[in-house]
Structure formats: C-alpha cells, structure tokens
Amino acid sequence: MFKTILEDIDAVFERDPAARSRIEVALCYPGVHAIIFYRVAHALWRVEWYLFARWISQVARFLTGIEIHPGAAIGRRLFIDHGMGVVIGETAEIGDDVTIYQGVTLGGVSLDAGKRHPTLEDGVIVGSGAAVLGPFTVGRNARVGSNAVVLKAVAAGATVVGIPAKPVGPQAVSDKEMKFPAYGVWPGVAADPVSRALERACMQMDALEARVAELERMAVERGGDEVDYGRTGTHN
Known part of the structure; x- marks a missing residue:
C-alpha cells in the first residue's frame, strides 16, 4: 500500500506544474489525502469491515470535500486535482493514470444493488464539473470535457463534450512538455x-x-x- 501511495504522490509531479516537492504534495493536496484515506478504507472494505470503512470515508469527505466510496475499485496513480465536490460511487472502477478535476461525479442512475457506476479505463481525463452517470465504460485515453454529462459509453481515445455529451473526434495525448490536456480538452479545439x-x-x-x-x-x-x-x- 505504501508503494502505491508514493506512486500517487509522484503522479502529481507529472500532471501539475505547481507541485514543487513531495512534502508539499503530501501536506497540501486534498486529492492525495482523499486517496490515502480511500486506500485504507478500501482495505477494510475488502475484509468486510464495512461500517469502519464507511466511517473513514466520511472523515475523508469532511476533511477534503472529496467523497470516495470504499467499495470503489481504483487503480494506481490516480490524480484528483483541486478535488472539491468530487463524488465516486460504490461500484465505480478506475484504471491506472486517470486524472479527475473538481466537481466530477461518477454516479449511478439505478437503484439496483449490482454494477451501477461507470468504469474509467487507463489514462482517462475527466474535466471539472463533468457527470459520468451509469454502468458503462469510458475507454482508454478518452477525454471528458468540463461540465459534460456522459450517459453512454465513450470509445477509446475519443473526446466528448456537451449535454448530453457527444464526441468531437479523437485527440491524442501530446508528447510535448504538457503531456495531457488539462480539464480534458485543448483550449479552443473541442467546441x-x-x-x-x-x-x-x-x-x-x-x-x-x-x-x-x-x-x-x-x-x-x-x-x-x-x-x-x-x-x-x-x-x-
């Protein structure tokens, strides 16, 4: 677990030019704090200490403004930037190297006890204020623009914007200094x-x-x- 948490901290350096040191990230980034709380709560959830796990997640919500259900399955190097208002539901699944901005909801639209939250594959970016609602998959390296409302599956590499979200064509990750488009879209590209x-x-x-x-x-x-x-x- 500690190796995974260190990877979460290092991921901030790759995606946030404001980060100056690991100590600063560990002390001042609520997204990192929320992930640490989640990883502890998730470990308890897996051994069926459900109440204690939920209590830890509520403490994290109070301290960070980020709500992650301990039953969610989250991969490595998740970066929650700013973070306030992020909600990740119980059956949500998140792959490796995913970036989520403030105000994002990974929610469900069903009262069924089974899978009802989305799956984000590796490298997905979800812009601020976006809502991804339902038990479908957002494909690898897909981009969800700010304030989009996604109600159906998104193809790998696609960029979706709007309400309801519609594709505006694939946008490959840049190999330049800025390795990913902040908030999911390059400025002025995804009208x-x-x-x-x-x-x-x-x-x-x-x-x-x-x-x-x-x-x-x-x-x-x-x-x-x-x-x-x-x-x-x-x-x-």
Whole structure:
C-alpha cells in the first residue's frame, strides 16, 4: 500500500506544474489525502469491515470535500486535482493514470444493488464539473470535457463534450512538455458539437445564397427576368 501511495504522490509531479516537492504534495493536496484515506478504507472494505470503512470515508469527505466510496475499485496513480465536490460511487472502477478535476461525479442512475457506476479505463481525463452517470465504460485515453454529462459509453481515445455529451473526434495525448490536456480538452479545439453543426449549416446557406445570386445575374444577362422568390410561380 505504501508503494502505491508514493506512486500517487509522484503522479502529481507529472500532471501539475505547481507541485514543487513531495512534502508539499503530501501536506497540501486534498486529492492525495482523499486517496490515502480511500486506500485504507478500501482495505477494510475488502475484509468486510464495512461500517469502519464507511466511517473513514466520511472523515475523508469532511476533511477534503472529496467523497470516495470504499467499495470503489481504483487503480494506481490516480490524480484528483483541486478535488472539491468530487463524488465516486460504490461500484465505480478506475484504471491506472486517470486524472479527475473538481466537481466530477461518477454516479449511478439505478437503484439496483449490482454494477451501477461507470468504469474509467487507463489514462482517462475527466474535466471539472463533468457527470459520468451509469454502468458503462469510458475507454482508454478518452477525454471528458468540463461540465459534460456522459450517459453512454465513450470509445477509446475519443473526446466528448456537451449535454448530453457527444464526441468531437479523437485527440491524442501530446508528447510535448504538457503531456495531457488539462480539464480534458485543448483550449479552443473541442467546441460544442451542436454549435459546430449550426456553424456549418450557416456556411452552407451563405454558399447557396451566393450561388442563387450568381444564377440570377446570369439569367438577367441572357435576357430573362430576375426570379421573384417572394411570389408563387415564376414570371418570364
């Protein structure tokens, strides 16, 4: 467990340029504190000390503002940045090297006792305020934009934004100094898909209007009359 906690601390250095030392991370990062509490509570949960495990998770919630159910399955090097308001449900599953920002909910929409929370595979990033709701999978290296509401499975490598969330195409992790897009999307890249569709429709309308105007001009030059689109029928 201690090796895993050290990996959680080291993961902060890879994904937060504000981190200056391991001591600073251990003392000042509530996301790290919440994960430490979770790992202790989860160990107790696995040996069926359910009440004690839940009590520890509630202490962690009081101290950090992050609520992680001890029954959740969390992999290595999870980074919860800022963290306030994060909620991770009982049957949620999180892979390795996942990043979660403040206000994220990994929630369930069913009262069934079985699997009802999402699964995040390795390398997933969930932006601030996003809600991932239901027992589906967010694929490896997928990106969930800030304030998105995800209600169905997300393909590996895809980026989803909006309410409900829709894909805006794959965005590979950068090999540059910034190794991942903060909050799940690169600035200015993942516009809302509905807005993009409306923008394309407006561009097509402008092109059609220009084409109609050109055809009318050609008709007038050939001796015809300009078409009156404000009346029924055509007058020659």
